[in-house]
Amino acid sequence: MSLIKYKQKRNFEETTEPASGKPLAGKHIFVVQRHHASRLHYDFRLEINGVLKSWAVPKGPSMSYADKRLAMEVEDHPYDYKDFEGTIPAGNYGAGTVYIWDKGTFELLHPEGNSFDKEALRELNTGDLKIVLKGKKLKGEFALVKMKGREDNAWLLIKHKDKYAVGTYNSEDYTPDRVKAQGLTEKAIAKATAKKKL
Numbered sequence: 001m002s003l004i005k006y007k008q009k010r011n012f013e014e015t016t017e018p019a020s021g022k023p024l025a026g027k028h029i030f031v032v033q034r035h036h037a038s039r040l041h042y043d044f045r046l047e048i049n050g051v052l053k054s055w056a057v058p059k060g061p062s063m064s065y066a067d068k069r070l071a072m073e074v075e076d077h078p079y080d081y082k083d084f085e086g087t088i089p090a091g092n093y094g095a096g097t098v099y100i101w102d103k104g105t106f107e108l109l110h111p112e113g114n115s116f117d118k119e120a121l122r123e124l125n126t127g128d129l130k131i132v133l134k135g136k137k138l139k140g141e142f143a144l145v146k147m148k149g150r151e152d153n154a155w156l157l158i159k160h161k162d163k164y165a166v167g168t169y170n171s172e173d174y175t176p177d178r179v180k181a182q183g184l185t186e187k188a189i190a191k192a193t194a195k196k197k198l
């Protein structure tokens with residue numbers, strides 16, 4: 001795991017996204033960032049082995065046991081990205097609005113005898129990571145399962161049927177209107193700026 005890809009994609013003279021960050025020992029954090037880029041998606045990140053393992057979830061995470069959300073694995077992000085919120089300027093990678101939609105800690109559903117990172121990496125490598133989220137919106141058991149016979153980076157984010165699970169869920173219903181509006185405004189500005197440059 002390294003942040004080479006992350007750094008290659010970004011110009012830190014222009015974006016205020018962080019370049020690094022060291023996790024605190026003990027608790028492992030997760031964060032979900034609603035990212036209104038050229039396409040709206042939610043970035044789901046888990047701190048494992050010192051970096052944020054990251055997946056882009058087009059439809060957003062779900063608390064419904066009936067949903068299987070496509071989650072495209074993307075490059076590892078630095079730990080400090082957990083606090084990033086705001087605007088990635090037009091013309092930069094991921095240009096758009098980032099909003100911290102949920103944040104908390106997580107545990108492994110089956111800690112086994114291994115150290116946390118060792119067990120988490122083992123499960124990631126087998127394409128079946130089972131976790132327990134302790135967020136404000138996302139709670140309880142989830143699985144990230146790698147899709148077979150698809151592109152290498154395609155996973156499914158699945159809510160287990162536990163006491164927190166619900167029948168139907170739309171993450172957009174839990175996003176403040178001002179955040180939705182801001183995303184649209186900034187997208188319009190970015191479009192206008194791009195047109196001017198032509």
Ligand code: MN
Pocket residue numbers: 035037041042043056094
């Ligand atoms: Mn993103």
